[in-house]
Amino acid sequence: MAILEFRGKKLTDAKEIKSVLETYGIPYECWGVRTMADSSVEGVLRTYDQDIKRLKAERDYVTEDVIALDPSTPNLDVLLAKFSDEHHHTDDEVRFTVAGEGVFEINVTADERVKFTAEPGDLIVVPAWRRHLFYLTTKKTIRCIRLFKDKSGWEALYPYAQEGSAERTLHFT
Ligand SMILES: [Fe+2]
Structure with missing residues (x-):
């Protein structure tokens, strides 16, 4: 289950995490870990089919896929470097x-972030245009279902690079 670090607190209770994130317009849901008949892409999508369909209807997503990153992924460090700098997307x-885990640091105000560690069973939506960054934990492994309104909106945009080290003063603890 997820971990949320914010203003010196470390939250692990899903209801508390949901409440804090909702305050800042960041949807979070705990779908839980389910037994899968098979671990293929189709098997994963089938296992979570009901939640996927519901979320697509609620938030106008039109397509989904499954992505996996692990140490065997070609150019893993190059891929990850794209997302460890602050950026946003025009789509959620x-x-x-x-499976695995990853960390999102998401702006909630101009100078504050939350640090959200996603673990198996966690659904999070980083809203379109919201400043954030992403990296893997030392396990360097994650497998995720992704939902999209428009895959072209998934390009990362980096309007924050000019701010240099100033952006590193943003804090979540
Ligand atoms: Fe991103």
Whole structure:
């Protein structure tokens, strides 16, 4: 289950995490870990089919896929470097973690972030245009379901690079 670090607190209770994130317009749901008949892409999507359909209807997503990153992924460090700098997208970044873990640092105000560690069973939506960054934990492994309104909106945009080290003063603890 997820961990949320914010203003010196470390939350692990799903209801508390949901409440804090909702305050800042960040949807979070605990879908839980389910037994899968098979671990293929189709098997994963089938296992979470009802929640996927519901979320698509609620938030106008039209397509989904499954992505996996682990140390065997070609150019893993290059891929990850794209997302460890602050950026945003013009589409929501929707991630349901099936396996592994990853960390999102998401702006909630101009100078504050939350640090959200996604673990198996967690669904999070980084809203479109919201400043954030993402990296893997030392396990360097994650498998996620992604939902999209428009895959072209998934390109990362980096309007924050000019701010240099100033952006590193943002804090979540
Ligand atoms: Fe992103």
